[in-house]
Amino acid sequence: MQSILTPEEYNPYYGVYIDKAESSNVVDGLKLDKHKFIEFVNSIPDEKLTYSYGEGKWTVAEVLQHIIDTERVFAYRALRFARKDKSPLMGFDQDEYVPNSNANNYTKKEFIEDFEAVRNSSITLFKGFTEDMLTQIGEASGSPMSARAAGYILSGHQKHHLDVIENRYL
Template structure:
């Protein structure tokens, strides 16, 4: 997917996420990813939700909440960029968010409900972006990012963490 974006539309750190996006079409990718992710979470044994593969690592529930939190933040960034807001956006400390998320107190159904609400909002947001809005570039975490790069990152970030859960947790 990186080949779909111009140089300078994203920090190279996000390249691996962009390459894991579900589709060349951002909206289609978010829709496909939504169904796949809900099916994936539903298949996780309930007793595994609070499992961490090593001391100090996140539990599966915390990883899921991290995906949700990140989608909220990146959708907000995309909105700001699409609206030509030139105010630089600071980063966020994912490691500070997780222990304050209470993720381990939520059922799979509650996590899915939250994910579905956020993903539906992201899909609606991207449906309303024009071609011009998708190519707008803002600054987040000290680096440039386009609206469309944020959309590919949303999809690929989710897929990245599904791979991690499959490899290390299940």
């Protein structure tokens, strides 16, 4: 996916996520990934939600909540950038969010409901962006990022973490 973005649109750190995005159209990718998330969560055995594969590692539930939290943060970034807000945005500390998320008390149904609400909002947001809005660049975590890069990061970030769950937890 990286080929449609210019190097000025994102920090190379995010390349690993952008490369995992499976559609060249942000909205189409978010729609496709929505269904994949729901199917994946439904396939997780209930007893595995609070499983962690090692000391200090997140549980499956915490990884799912991290995907949802990140969606909220990056959709907000995309909104700010698309609206030409040039105020630098601070990063967010995922290692503070996760233990304060209460994720281990959620059910699969609750994760799916929360994710669907957030993802539907992201889809609506990105649908409303013009090409000019998508290419607007702002600053987050001390690096440039375009609104469209934030969308591709959302898709790739989800895929990355679902792959991690599948390979290390299940």
